[in-house]
Amino acid sequence: MPRQRDVQAQRELLSNATWQVLAEDGLPGLTLRAVAERAGCTTGLVMHAFPTKRALLLHARDLLYERTAVRQDAAEAASADAFDALAAVLGQAVDLPHGHHEESRVWVGFLAAALADEALAERHRAANRSFLARIRRLVAACRPKWTDEQCELTTKSLVALVEGLNVLAAADPEAYPARLQQEALAKALTELRA
Structure with a gap:
């Protein structure tokens, strides 16, 4: 049986990563890749929640x-x-x-x-x-x-x-x-x- 993903937990993880990247690296540093790296996930997962x-x-x-x-x-x-x-x-x-x-x-x-x-x-x-x-x-x-x-x-x-x-x-x-x-x-x- 496939494991259910915890959408709320993933969104929280990505929210925190987005916040940290913007606070530490400013607007130029805010990229999908930077958020993915900070969250420890793939850019695909970031794009699923935040496509742009x-x-x-x-x-x-x-x-x-x-x-x-x-x-x-x-x-x-x-x-x-x-x-x-x-x-x-x-x-x-x-x-x-x-x-x-x-x-x-x-x-x-x-x-x-x-x-x-x-x-x-x-x-x-x-x-x-x-x-x-x-x-x-x-x-x-x-x-x-x-x-x-x-x-x-x-x-x-x-x-x-x-x-x-x-x-x-x-x-x-x-x-x-x-x-x-x-x-x-x-x-x-x-x-x-x-």
């Missing part, structure tokens, strides 16, 4: 979105009020203080690929807009008397700050250490509370 590099990238982006959403949900749920929730969620988005440097490298690799691929760009925009909506909801809860324009400007400024820190730290972690990231975020949040 785009499929690998989309899967990596989906994993990133799922991981960060779980942490942000938990951070928000554990907060005492809107200000604490905003600080906690944005704090989860900042890279180095939480050890998510690998995630930043995956995000940067995906973003680089998305610049030249509309399907990837659309996936990026959807995830980014979801994060913007969460932050905007929290900003509005912190400042219920603010206009829509004030909430939007503050939301996009805060998101640009944390995402910019992530991108810059992914490329030059010595220039953007954890302390600097935490202080920059704390300063922006102090101004919001004022």
